[in-house]
Amino acid sequence: MRIDAYSLPVATVMESPAQPVEAIARCELYRLLADPVRVRLLGLAAAEELAVGELAELLREGQPKISRHAAALREAGILLARRQGTWTLLRLDPRATTDPVVDDAVRAGQRACAADGTLARIEEVLAARDAETREFFARGGRPLRSGPPSELAAYLAALAPLLPHRRLAVDAGTGDGALLEVLSPVFDRVVALDRASAQLQLAAERMRRRSLENVELVCGEIDGSEVIRAVARALGGDPPEAGEPLSGGADVVFAARVLHHAPQPARAMRALVELARPAAPPHGDDALRARGGAVCVLDYEAHNDPTLREQEADIWLGFTPADLRRLAEEAGLCGIEIRRLPSAWQGEGPDRHLVWQLLVGWRGARTGAFTG
Template sequence: MSLHPDSSPSTADAAARCELYKLLAEPVRLRLLGLAAAEELAVGELAELLREGQPKVSRHAAALREAGLLLARRQGTWTLLRLAPDVQRDPVVDDAVRAGTRACEADGTMARIADLLAGRDQETRDFFARGGRPVRAGAPSEVASYIAALAPLIPHRLLAIDAGTGDGALLEVLGPIFHRVVAIDRSAAQLELARERARRRELHNVDLVCDELDGLGVRKAIARALGQSPSASAGADVVFAARMLHHAPQPLQTLRALARLARAPKAGERGGAVCVLDYEAHDDLLLREQEADVWLGFEPKQLRELALEAGLVDIEMRQLPAAWQGEGPDRHLTWQLLVGFRSDAAPPTNEASRTP
């Protein structure tokens, strides 16, 4: 059925217009159009509003759908109806929708839509009024979905490096945000744990590398991730070193290696970021025995000076709340976060010795 008459109507066009007039001659159909123009509603809801039987409303709705005036959408057992876009460009249809709207406003039907929509929400309100789901400690299992929602807010997220990935816990944060992630560790046993975590969490964008930070295997992995040759000067948007610096025999050399893994600054744009999460200075000697720690944390001033000497600029530091520190043997310590950006002054690859 054509809704837009041709400038020189044929006999078929005239017949189609007559069918449209006959279709819209039924008052229930006019009111259906008026309600569907106001809100997308289920057939059962329309029957309730119109105080008509659902089979009758379904028949009238089917006729309007066949004519292209209404669109239907399935939602479980519901069939939701709404006015088709642009149909009111036809003056006859526009007049019918307006007439149906006026009729529904006059008898109070239109005003009852708000109550009906509130009824949709009542079961949900009752559920959460009873407390909803029980609260459990720790991050929600769907936390990766929430993290992925933040990804568009980060301007540079082509590549992240997780230096000293261990069992890969940080990959659950980096994987949903960055296009590629290179995870580095010297321990093959730890990388197997990280590989299993990545498999279970379906983190298909993670490359695992068993090597030193300045090893050739790391450079090759970065080049693959960026689609460049291993000899190219390539680097990551963000390099993370989460609780690994206190294991480094030479923290300065390790920070230099981390800085070199970040991308170099370009004109009008600063270089890649280096994020170091580690402890403030403490006196818990047990961690040397239990966790093989080399250093008992770092004074904030000392950590900042090391980062500056390693070639990082625009450094920011903050102390982290104890509630963010998990349940491990180091949860009683004070954790600090340093974020800096690679500068042109970052040392070249051959300046520092190989580091853990």
């Protein structure tokens, strides 16, 4: 019967050596390494970190005996151990092999295990570790769920260090805060604004449930003083005087399905650009300017479905790509790119049948305060 490699008395092995090997008297060290089972155990532990049960299987010895041998070698400062739930994994302490006696014992153990095929069987033991995992995923694993994974924030947090500019993001027209689940794990700070307090209450509840602790909610217009003050706070500066522009700005400003609700789309676009970080001025004769903050506008292509005016209070029936580009250029964006999005990315709302487009552009040098 196969021995369970992981059901073992974890209390028999500590997680660190009790003393350095050089503190052991020579006669005690010779006595400790005179046992052939211990020598072979060292040979295996030098080749791979193995559980007590795995060592017992490889050496064809009982687990209690292997545990006692491992405890003695740990006490002598030759083996290291770490716990993994109910597992206790053993490995050779590389510092111990600086002692010529220990080094000789390890080499002798490896030669013995190689001669009788035990060393080669390590691969079989390691393969058995994930047998249940392989079987689980061979059956199909968990059922496929539609939509983004619930652990999306963890994936985004892993990607965040790869992005160069992520100090601050602005979510203009945050609504119930769905986009905050993407922005909060990536950016150091997020300012989310909406002019409807009822929507911000929904966003606040989402923040509480999803632990989005780096977001400030602001009730106001895109070009209102409230959001200007919030951006200044997030950047650690003082708010500008009335009529003065921000001294800095957001690295990214998002407006997801906002523009078609704006009474004056050109004014709204200019306000979005004013919230972005301006491009750096040129240095000397260098005509190139560092990119300013990005502005990302997600909206519909022009369509002929008037029902959205009734269902969603839309003012405009989308924008042609040419019109959207013109609005962006007149607002001071450069390097503009526009792309259509796959319909599969458009959710299940009443606007899912429309063509969605995404515009991304970068703010140029400061052009002055927003004037309307």
